[in-house]
Amino acid sequence: MTQPEVNDDLETLSAFRPDHSGRCEVCDQSPVVSATGLCGPCTWGEADTMNGAWWGEDDERRYQAALAKAEGRS
Numbered sequence: 348m349t350q351p352e353v354n355d356d357l358e359t360l361s362a363f364r365p366d367h368s369g370r371c372e373v374c375d376q377s378p379v380v381s382a383t384g385l386c387g388p389c390t391w392g393e394a395d396t397m398n399g400a401w402w403g404e405d406d407e408r409r410y411q412a413a414l415a416k417a418e419g420r421s
């Protein structure tokens with residue numbers, strides 16, 4: 348049985364996942380927020396979001412779980 352919430356969740360998580368291949372359009376920092384193309388501080392104006400700090404191990408676990416479900420590998 349499919350759960351629409353999972354797809355929404357994956358979409359949200361994907362949007363916030365750090366993109367280590369990108370560089371901030373404003374200050375050239377990496378990683379960037381996938382959805383904005385900007386680093387954490389330029390996205391939120393919070394210095395403590397530097398270096399991908401907005402994304403924790405729990406977020407990565409949730410992302411991987413959502414990805415696996417979306418791909419039907421759960």
Ligand SMILES: [Zn+2]
Binds near residue numbers: 372376385386388390
């Ligand atoms: Zn920046």
